Amino acid sequence: MSLSKWNKQDDLFPSLSSFFDDFWGRDFVSGVQTGTTVPAVNIAESEEAFDIEVAAPGLKKEDFKINLDNGMMTISSEKSEEKESEEKKITRKEFSFSSFQRSFTLPESVLVEKINAVYKDGVLKIKLPKKEEAKKQPPKLIDIQ
Template identity: 50%
Template sequence: MSNLVTVPKNGNTIKKNFNYPTRSSWFDDFLLGELPTVFSSNFNTGISLPKVNIKEIADAFVVEMAVPGLKKSDFKIDLDNFTLSISAEIEENKEETNENYTRREFGYSSFKRTFTLPETVDDSKINASYNEGVLNIHLPKREEAKQKPARTIKIS
């Protein structure tokens, strides 16, 4: 469908809608319309790249990753030369048998997020926890990098 606007000599705008579909718009509607939703609604069960919040507090950095539906054992967290990698792989097989049919579905999903840590992180004290769909990674700062409380300096 195309929208054409004509401007007459008096300056008023008149909008005309022409509803004559072209062959290419029919083709686009077919390919971009219902066909992909039919396939994606049944077969797109993979994990998208999870959202991550990273915050800095006085004595650490905290990474929060929203990954509901997984188990603690699904995750792999690696640290290699100040590069933190968080990944998960899930393989799923389902079979439903009825007297008239058998339905089998299988899927494989994975993701990997990688972060470069600042050198102020004490890598020997990093810990992680997973609770109610949120993976938390606590990255403590080295003692010399921790923020010191504000203080007043007396003039002598």
Template identity: 50%
Template sequence: MTLVKFNNGTRKHVTGPRFIDVFDPIFNDRFFAPSNVAKVPAVNIAETETGFEIELAVPGLKKEDIKINVDKDVLTVASEAKKEEATEGKNYSKKEFSFNSFSRSFNLPDSVDQNNIEASYTDGILKLVVAKKEEAKLQPREIAVK
């Protein structure tokens, strides 16, 4: 089997742009990207009754390497690149490990409580829990018929 990278600019949209968008991640995989291209961690965002959960895949980092800031309505997660230590006595035939800086920002909706954000880091997954304001939480109630 041969993997072929397609260039978005040269591909014809035979079946329409929506169909092509579905398959873009397959043909634009990170394995094809040059090592000097900026990479950002993959993210999952879920809304719960009490808030939002943001998970970032950041394997290989220590808790101390991660910086989380909130400025106005923007939550930013960042990390600085690690310096690779020179290894004497090793003659690599292939060396693919690289540690790049990244910064990922998220616009927070008005419904969140910016003073109630928690972060945890386990097994390479950074999990942020952003609580909703009390008035924004969905509360079941009964409505009387008049």
């Protein structure tokens, strides 16, 4: 467990979002261009896995890159578009560029070989299965000799 960020406005307790950011090791969050935003992320834990959902509408699965390196998972996306229009003999060319990057330190209990990702309806879903020894075991009765 790591220390939580403490903002003066929080008075007595750190915010829940800062707790999760610290727990998951958010190392880098950036919008490259003014006006870009970092997608919201939901993280849920079950007995079998950690589930991450990234809200990123308007992208295609080809726009994402998920990289695992030394216990760090980085989700990133880059998208650029070029539009050209001609109105009343005025030519206008517009460029659009957006990118984001989110990094998470993975718990040692994650079975890295079985991680999978699916992008559907504007949400990137990543399943991080747990190793067998990390799953909750049923209670065991010890026989006394």
